[in-house]
Structure formats: C-alpha cells, structure tokens
Amino acid sequence: MEKLSIIKIGGNIIEDETSLHDFLKLFSNLEGKKILVHGGGKRATAMASKLGIESKMxxxxxxxxxxxxxxxxxxxxxxxxxxxVAKLQAINTNAIGLTGADINSIKSDKRPVKEVDFGFVGDVKEVASNSINKLLQADFTPVFCAITHDGKGQxxxxxxxxxxxxxxxGMSKLYETSIYYCFELNGVLQDFSDTNSVIKLINSKKYLELLNDGIIANxxxxxxxxxxxxxxxxxxxxxxxxxxMLTKENDNFTTITL
Amino acid sequence: MEKLSIIKIGGNIIEDETSLHDFLKLFSNLEGKKILVHGGGKRATAMASKLGIESKMxxxxxxxxxxxxxxxxxxxxxxxxxxxVAKLQAINTNAIGLTGADINSIKSDKRPVKEVDFGFVGDVKEVASNSINKLLQADFTPVFCAITHDGKGQxxxxxxxxxxxxxxxGMSKLYETSIYYCFELNGVLQDFSDTNSVIKLINSKKYLELLNDGIIANxxxxxxxxxxxxxxxxxxxxxxxxxxMLTKENDNFTTITL
Structure with missing residues (x-):
C-alpha cells in the first residue's frame, strides 16, 4: 500500500510568519503523497474582535x-x-485549498443542541476518499481548513x-496513512514541567498505564x-x-500505535 | 471537440440571495462541462468599510x-x-472553489506602477489548462474567484x-469554449434607454459599425x-x-463571434 501523510498544524505555526515559512519548507520537502490540515482560531478571534463580534468559548x-x-x-x-496555498506554490508544491464543501470532501451533521448550543458546528459523517484520491492521483496536494458542510448548502x-x-x-482504505500532529510541545510528556521528557512510544497498553498514573489529563x-x-x-x-519531527534529524517525538 | 461553458456572474447576482439561488439552479442544470467565475466587489467594499478600510477606486x-x-x-x-460551492453541492453539482493559486491555475504579474499604483493587482500571464482539465475530467466543476497569484507566494x-x-x-486548446457574461442588462443594447433593444448578433463587421456609430461606449x-x-x-x-440566457426559453441576448 502506498503511504500517505496527513499533517495538522495549529495556531502557533499559522500566527508566526517565520514558523509558517519554516514549516511549509519542511512540508514541501516531505516525500510521498501528503495532505495538510490547518485551523486558524486565533486569527478568527482577532478578526471577529475587529468586527465587533464577541468570541464565545x-x-x-x-x-x-x-x-x-x-x-x-x-x-x-x-x-x-x-x-x-500561494506560499506552497512558490516552493514547488502544487497545493489546492479545500473546505469540506469542495468536491463534497467532508460532509458533517450540525451538532444537535443538548446542554450547549454550539451553533454552526459540524460533526463529521462522511469523507469522500475517492474524490480526495482523484486530487492526490493528479499530483495535487490538498490543504484542508477547518470547515465542513452538511450537503444542504450549509x-x-x-x-x-x-x-x-x-x-x-477515510483515506486508510486506499493508503497506509500516518497522521502528524504538530504542536507547541516536543511530544506527549511524562512530566509536564520537563519539555524534554517525551514519551517516545505509546501503544494501547502504555496508554492505559499513563491514564491510570494520571500522566495523560486535561x-x-x-x-x-x-x-x-x-x-x-x-x-x-x-x-x-x-x-x-518531519525531518529525519529529530527523533524526539511521540509515536502512537495500537 | 467537446464543449465547455464558462459563466461569469457579477455583484448584482451575488448580492441578492434569491438571484443567486435562481442562478445556481440554472448553472447546475446546464449540460456539459462548465466553469463558474465570480467577483464580489460590493461585498468586499462593505467588509472593508466595516473594518475601517477605505476603498479607493x-x-x-x-x-x-x-x-x-x-x-x-x-x-x-x-x-x-x-x-x-456549498450551495452547488446541495443541488448535485460537484463544485470545487479555486483561486489562481490553487493548482497553480492562473499565474499573473503584479501590474507595473505607471501613472497609477494599483497595488496588489495581477495581469494574467499563464493559465494551467492541463491542470484545470484534470478537475474537469474528474467531473468536478471549478468555481473561480477573482484572485490570482504571482508564483512567488503573493x-x-x-x-x-x-x-x-x-x-x-487557455481552455480553448482542449475544448470548444463559450463564455457567458451574465449581467444586469439583457445584452448589448442598440438604445441604452430601451432595455429590450438587444443587438442579437455582433461579429467583427457589426462591431466596427457599432463603434463608428458610438453605440458601444463607456x-x-x-x-x-x-x-x-x-x-x-x-x-x-x-x-x-x-x-x-442559460435557459433554452430565452433567446433575447447578445451573441458575439468573429
């Protein structure tokens, strides 16, 4: 099975021009088929505030x-x-930016109102892996933002x-798929006050141990x-x-398997 | 040669929910391969104003x-x-929204500063027809907005x-391509004060006549x-x-050929 890497970046990278630039170079150099996923919450909060819209969390x-x-x-x-997408094009990655509405790639259901009404928030129902694969097969690199649709125009x-x-x-039917969650920390930490106490491997057994010991929390x-x-x-x-962790030089991160 | 329709809609359709809804149904029902192009200037002006940014024309x-x-x-x-895109998905058109940066589809040069500095405005240099065709061949319907890129990240x-x-x-190498410019008027008018005085056919000869007679101006x-x-x-x-004009019922519009 061919390999596919799905890389998720958070706000700390998006907010900082240099971090974003450096990351995109690493992403661009990554071999094989790949997909980028990004949020942008801090940017959205700042823009909402400029428009006089209060962000409720x-x-x-x-x-x-x-x-x-x-x-x-x-x-x-x-x-x-x-x-x-424009920055990736400048470094030879033929990117294509997508929401879940584009090519009907990610359909979701509006979250039902229980104790909290989250509003226009979608819980993923269906991923159009064959359609996404058409983009990958055309040598395009999908870049997903954190928006889906309900298939009814919303x-x-x-x-x-x-x-x-x-x-x-969804893509695991077609590829040997790995997810890379890039965030502020070096990995899952044994001791939250020691940024270098990375737990290198977590499998199901280790996970239960960590849960019992209260290492994994919040x-x-x-x-x-x-x-x-x-x-x-x-x-x-x-x-x-x-x-x-996208480079071969660094092996100080957490790998999670069953 | 297979046919391809490129439909451009302006602000008058985008601004009005009902007009947009009605147009998208017509677009969705249009047979054969197609591409939608839209602007959004009025919306941008309104948003700029909300953000305290003056729109200079x-x-x-x-x-x-x-x-x-x-x-x-x-x-x-x-x-x-x-x-x-979301609205088209709801009516069975497998749309994909694009800027010129996506799949490097439309590359442009930043307009040189002469009497006026237009700022970040691009004059189109290159259309990646083969890449756009990959989307059409996958039965996706491209929806372009009025943004391009310079290939260097801008x-x-x-x-x-x-x-x-x-x-x-660009697409004419691969398809028999027609452009449909949808706007407020019924077509090019013989008499600007009579909305029904549509000139049904303009070819090169007629064009010169109309120019000489001052019918085509401004x-x-x-x-x-x-x-x-x-x-x-x-x-x-x-x-x-x-x-x-996208329906078969109406033949009161202007067709332009060489």
Missing amino acids: VNGRRITDAETLEVITMVYGGLVNKNI LLNTNADTISSQVAI GMLPKLENCFDALKNGVHQVKMGNTS | VNGRRITDAETLEVITMVYGGLVNKNI LLNTNADTISSQVAI GMLPKLENCFDALKNGVHQVKMGNTS
Whole structure:
C-alpha cells in the first residue's frame, strides 16, 4: 500500500510568519503523497474582535453563531488557506485549498443542541476518499481548513484535529496513512514541567498505564482519544511533536500505535 | 471537440440571495462541462468599510493595498466562493472553489506602477489548462474567484471578466469554449434607454459599425474589447445577457463571434 501523510498544524505555526515559512519548507520537502490540515482560531478571534463580534468559548470550543461562521469562512477558507496555498506554490508544491464543501470532501451533521448550543458546528459523517484520491492521483496536494458542510448548502465549523483524524480514517482504505500532529510541545510528556521528557512510544497498553498514573489529563486526553479512535479505524500510526519531527534529524517525538 | 461553458456572474447576482439561488439552479442544470467565475466587489467594499478600510477606486478599478488584499482574500476566496460551492453541492453539482493559486491555475504579474499604483493587482500571464482539465475530467466543476497569484507566494487581485476570458482562452486548446457574461442588462443594447433593444448578433463587421456609430461606449467598450480578444485567441463564442440566457426559453441576448 502506498503511504500517505496527513499533517495538522495549529495556531502557533499559522500566527508566526517565520514558523509558517519554516514549516511549509519542511512540508514541501516531505516525500510521498501528503495532505495538510490547518485551523486558524486565533486569527478568527482577532478578526471577529475587529468586527465587533464577541468570541464565545465553552470548554475550549467556539460557539459558532451565524456571524461567527462568516468570520471563520473568511479567515480559515480565505485568508489563511489561500495564503498557505500561494506560499506552497512558490516552493514547488502544487497545493489546492479545500473546505469540506469542495468536491463534497467532508460532509458533517450540525451538532444537535443538548446542554450547549454550539451553533454552526459540524460533526463529521462522511469523507469522500475517492474524490480526495482523484486530487492526490493528479499530483495535487490538498490543504484542508477547518470547515465542513452538511450537503444542504450549509457550511459548518469543525475542529481541525477531528478533520485530520476523519480524513485519515477515510483515506486508510486506499493508503497506509500516518497522521502528524504538530504542536507547541516536543511530544506527549511524562512530566509536564520537563519539555524534554517525551514519551517516545505509546501503544494501547502504555496508554492505559499513563491514564491510570494520571500522566495523560486535561487537553491531552481528548487528543489521545482521538488518536486511538483513528488507529482503531485503520490509520497506521500517529505522531505528535513539534514540526521538526518531519525531518529525519529529530527523533524526539511521540509515536502512537495500537 | 467537446464543449465547455464558462459563466461569469457579477455583484448584482451575488448580492441578492434569491438571484443567486435562481442562478445556481440554472448553472447546475446546464449540460456539459462548465466553469463558474465570480467577483464580489460590493461585498468586499462593505467588509472593508466595516473594518475601517477605505476603498479607493480609479477608473472603476480597485486600488489594492495590503489590507485591501486581505479583505478581498477573505471575501472572494472565503465567504463568497465557499458559500457558492456549498450551495452547488446541495443541488448535485460537484463544485470545487479555486483561486489562481490553487493548482497553480492562473499565474499573473503584479501590474507595473505607471501613472497609477494599483497595488496588489495581477495581469494574467499563464493559465494551467492541463491542470484545470484534470478537475474537469474528474467531473468536478471549478468555481473561480477573482484572485490570482504571482508564483512567488503573493496573491493578487484580478478582474473577474479578465479571469473568465483568460481561462476561456487557455481552455480553448482542449475544448470548444463559450463564455457567458451574465449581467444586469439583457445584452448589448442598440438604445441604452430601451432595455429590450438587444443587438442579437455582433461579429467583427457589426462591431466596427457599432463603434463608428458610438453605440458601444463607456463601460461596454472594455467588455467588448475583452470579448474580441478572447475570440481572436481561440474562444468559440461569447454571449452577454441576463442569467436567463442559460435557459433554452430565452433567446433575447447578445451573441458575439468573429
């Protein structure tokens, strides 16, 4: 099976011109078929604030009312996505920027209202792996932003980590798929106060140990649940660390397997 | 040679929910391969104004400084483009939204500064017809907004009429290409005060007559120059009128041929 790498970058890279530039070079040099996924929450919050729209968060998730969705569509789908695409073109990566509405690539359901009404937020239902594969086979490099659609004309805001894992699960039918979550840390840490205490390998057994010992908690908990969900659904491996894990020089990151 | 239709819509359609909805249904029902091109100037002006950015125009063309380019990227590439794509998906058209940076489809040169510094405005240099054709061959329907790039990482603002004609010229190597310019009028008018005085056919000879008689002037002049430029460079025909020219019921529009 041919290999496919899905790389997710967060706000810390997008916000900083130099970090973004350096990352895009690493991404561009990465061999084989690949897909980039990005968010842009901080940029969206800043733009919303300029427009006098208050950003409401519940448990770290954005409440997406109609005007917030407009801002997200402008910032994720336009400003961030198209600038990344233009920058990749400049370094010989034939990028194509996408929301889940484009080629009907990621369909989702508007999240039902329970205790919290998240507004125009989508939970992924279906990934059009064959359509995405047509782009890969044409040697285009998809760049997804954190927007999906419901198939009925409505764009929806979907977490970029979720998009990465759901696209990876979908593509696993066709490729040996790896996810690379690039973030601020060097990896999953044994001791949160020691940035170098990277746990290099986490498998199912180790995961349970770490859970029992309370090493994995707070923000890391949903991230790792997300990883194991992907692995159980056909994804080959997940790597977490800073962007230098994309180079061969750095082996100080976390690899997660079943 | 297989047929390809390139349809350009202006602000009057984009601004109005009902008009847009009705147009997208007509577009969706159009047989054969097709490409949609849209602007969004009024929306961009409104958004710029909300952000306290003054829109500067010279001879009807926008001066695109760095912050205006950001607004354009957000509004054309994000808000307008992705909502059109989502709406087309809802009516069974497998749309894909593009700027000229995506798949390096439209490369342009930043306009040199002469009497006026237009800022980040691009004059089209190269259309990647083979790459665009890969999307058409995959049964995707490209939806272009009025943004190109210079190939060095810079997005540029390019007039949507120009994008339509340049893409049409590029695609004429591969398809019998027709351009449909949808606008407020029923077509090119013999008498500007009579909206029904549509000139049904304009060829090179008729064009010279109309020029001599002063029938074609002001805003129509660059539009028709643009049409004849396209026709001289391989485009099969150009049609100008309101959106109902996409139906078989209406034959009250202007057809332009060499």
